[in-house]
Each structure stands twice: as C-alpha cells, then as structure tokens.
Amino acid sequence: MQLRVSYSEMQTLIHDRTGKSISFAFNSHHSLHVGYDVTFLMKSSVVGLDLTIDRIEGTDLYLSYSGGPAIEFMVRNALSQVQNMPGAEAIEPLPDNAILIHLDRHPQLSQVVQNITINDIFFDEHFVTIDFTPKQTITQV
16 A cells, blocks of 8 residues: 655645745655755755655664755754654664654554554655555454
8 A cells, every 4th residue: 555645745734833844856766855944144045955765674764864064964963952852762863864763652653653564665756655554454344
C-alpha cells in the first residue's frame, strides 16, 4: 500500500501549525531539498538543505543532510534545542550530518508503526510516498 502526500499539502500544514514558510523540491528518488524563508537585517532569503533518506530499519529512519557548513551548523544547533521538547526521545543526532528518527518512540507515530511495516519512503516531482505493508489483514466490519 502507499500513502502519498503532496509537497503543497505539507507546506500548508506546516504553515498553518507554525506560521513558518517551508518549501520542498525534488532532488532524487530518496533526496529532497527543503527551503526555509529567513529574514536577516530586513533582507529576506531562502536557506535550504538537501535531506536524504539513507535507509529504513524496522521503525528506525536514517536520514542525512547537507547544505554547507553554515546550514549544517544551524541544523546541529536546532537538533540540540529539540532535545528539550516533547517527542525528543524519537530524534537521535548522529555523526557526519546524520539523524536517526525512532518512529516507534514518537508519541503520535508509535501506534501507526506498530501496525505497519514501512518498506520505503521516496520522492517524485510533486509527492512524498510512503510504501508500507499492514502487519495484519484489515477486515471490514
């Protein structure tokens, strides 16, 4: 089975919840460019990074990011700030610009990943797709 979510839908959801403008652009089958609008000294620009899905092992999602030394420093700083927030136990910074997300430790995702096996997460020009298999047969009532 597959769940597909458009980049525009994700952008709207993020903006509605946080007020932040995030953009997404396709790089490759497992890589996505993520941009963020930043205003500094009354000048607005978009900073971004490339986010790559390296692998999925069970309920663990291994990601890597790149965007140059300044962006990578900002990501490491943001990851250290996240450690004090709810759900932080799901995010584990790794060496070499990598992140491990323990999906089963996230309060809102743990029940979902108990019932499915994630086979792949990939990108195309307009969508992120999660390919998964239910762990049990779904029956109609």
